[in-house]
Amino acid sequence: MTIRVPVVEQILSANDQLAAANRKQLDAAGIFAINIMASPGAGKTSLITRTIEALKEELRIGAVDGDIATTLDADRIAALGVPAVQINTGGTCHLDAPMLQSALPQLPLTELDLLIIENVGNLVCPASFKLGAHRSVLIASVPEGDDKPYKYPVMYRGVDALVLNKIDVLEAFDFDVDYFRQGVEPLNPGLAFFPLSCKTGQGLEQWLAWLRNELEKHTL
């Protein structure tokens, strides 16, 4: 004889609760945190290093870097003279709230204004796991193709800004920016969109202006 017990609970509620605790800890330290997600090779570390180079005189920046293995990315970021912590996920395809929680004590939290979290390169899983960051940013890149919003709709839904990197090679890849944006609009209407090239620097100013503005709005 079995009895049915109603549960109706979000399966990721434990992660969500820890993400909320991370957010609290960041808020207490006066830190604005952004979670950067993208497929491998889209230019996460490039955008982060570009951003740090541009803002490190005006903001105190720290970084958390998630990868399946190696400290290559954290090393690139630390070379710019900012505190960086590498999380090796050991095969897991995304960062989750407990991983960020364990990384935070390794950073000088009270001495930071901006924390940049680089998620594991993946267009599927990171979207499901909240970390506690204040904003989520997705980087798409031209060589991936203009059909990605149609194929990976979940990633485009929960983010606050979309960067399209590598626009210096738009023509070589027949990338239709209008078709790409039409795919994003229903998923995330009015999403802030920044076409840019980390290589040439084109479009970076608009991205930096957005980031400064979001940080300012948050601090007010």
Place this chain on the structure above:
Amino acid sequence: MHELSITQSLLDIALRHAEQANAQRIARLNLLIGELSSVMDESVQFYWDIVSQDTIAQGSELHFERVPGSLRCLGCGHVFPLNGRDYACPMCACKQVIAAGGDEFRLESIEIE
């Protein structure tokens, strides 16, 4: 790969509710999973058999109810399934649409003995 952490969460939730109900055994879990939640049934089942070992959920059955992804047309209000090609409304061809369903990811109920 993220199904492992998901499955662990699922077990924690199920065991907590089973304990509250003084269950001897969990026989079945009823899950609601939306198409947009990118969770694979087979993968959750695979990890479930491992993480539930030596708990009162060992040997329990996972039942997945799938919710298809759907969109709502902002022009005419028509709700239609996600087709994966473009998002144009099949009724009025309008491209102004919003997601209307498919991101559910919940444990609805457990069946206990």
